[in-house]
Amino acid sequence: MRTLLLLVPALLASAAHASETRMITLRHSPGLVDETDVYEFPGVVTEHQIALVELGTAGNTDVYGGALTKFGASGAGVVLSRDDSVMTNVSASGFSLVDTWLAKAADNDDAKAILPAPERPIDLFYGMAIGSGTSFGIRLSTASYRDKAKKNDGPTDKHNRKADQLDVGLGLSLGTGPDVRTDFGFSAGVIGNLKSTVDTATVDTSHSYKRGPEIGLSFRNLGKAGPNRRFVAARLLSRTPEVKADNGTKDESAKFSEKGAQVEGGLVFLPQARTSISLGLGFLNFQSKGPIIAANSGVGSSGTTAATPSILTSDSKVKQTTNLLYSTLALETPVTEAFGVLGGLEYNLYGTVKTKDDFNTGEPESEVSVEETPDVSLWSLGFFVQQAALRVDANYTKKFLHSTPYLIAGDPTPNVLGRISVTYKL
Secondary structure: OHHHHHOOOOOOOOOOOOOHHHHHHOOOOOOOOOHHHHHOOHHHHHHOOEEEEEEEEOOOOOOEEEEEEEEOOEEEEEEEOOHHHOOOOOOOOOOOHHHHHHHHHEOOOOOOOOEOOOEEEEEEEEEEEEEOOEEEEEEEEEEEEEEEEEEOOOOOEEEEEEEEEEEEEEEEEEOOOOOOEEEEEEEEEEEEEEEEEEEOOOOEEEEEEEOOOEEEEEEEEEEEEOOEEEEEEEEEEEEOOEEEEEOOOOEEEEEOEEEEEEEEEEEEEOOOOOOEEEEEEEEEEEEEEEEEOOOOOOEOOOOOEOOOOOOOEEEEEEEEEEEEEEEEEEEEEEOOOOEEEEEEEEEEEEEEEEEEEOOOOOOOEEEEEOOOOOHHHHEEEEEEEEEOOEEEEEEEOHHHHHHOOOOOOOOOOOOOEEEEEEEEEO
16 A cells, blocks of 8 residues: 555565566565565666566456566666556556546546556666666556547448656665665656547536656665664655546536655574565655545546546635554565565554545545555555476465365355466566
């Protein structure tokens, strides 16, 4: 939850190959270096050689693949179809007004969605050493979508839906080992446009979302603390997207404004080879300003009234300020030479959400505690199987762990595994 708020990947805790499955199972605990750091710190691309295949979830999401390789003092890589690289792949946590709006408005599979979402993302990486223990890297992420149709046998009936996205990331890394290093990351949303127009005999609408300036900064420092390792990380985010709508009777437009800051620190205990225990403490401040979302006024590509909110009441404003103090605990340890256990815990120690609403006169201001970490993210359990350069990571579904196979009657046996990843050291 906390990492989605800032739209940047969390630092990971692992000891060998990297995978999205491990990242989720270990609750994004900061502290150790691995290959998936390239998304936040492109400078580390010169340090890794790996092929990866994310087999995703039981619901066939988060399925992607790619490879990173080194050649001389340089490194390069490509990753195809990674869901987290798409700007509309957000979580409607309630802390971000932008994420809440996008989660309801953009969907290619729902004919009633008012906006399309980019598809087929491609992440390209390149880096080079620029000195002893120093490297520079760049990441380019692009995605697009097109859906255009026109009928000529009768009344005008046409729609045009398109989405374009281009992100740029820069990274500078000082140090190449896991114990003493400093990494810097910069990300910018260069292009982020979603647009949908519908023209039928009864409907004439236009909706658009323009991402506008979106900047992210990341920092990480690792150092020795006796036989163990200390870490500190920080992130900043700023974005101001604009939304517009013409529903045939009224034009509306308004801007969102969001900024966030996150700091994390802690220790990674290394009691024995291939075993790590990461303990972290973090603080998040997130401020979100935007318009009230107007309900049930959208029009989808099929010309039907959308069940999701269309746009907004542009003359009203809401300001939400979230402060969150949280802790993380992650364990990775081998049980045998080829089999090991992954476990993670994330706990909100304290949190408040302050809301100021100048539209609803009944409750213009409120302050509520952040609810305890939802069950879906409170704890996680998984395993890995490793043989030489090949490694498979998987985590268990909580429904299976809670209820076990339903052998007598009732619900069918739930899926045993939530998601699976395969990595191979080149």
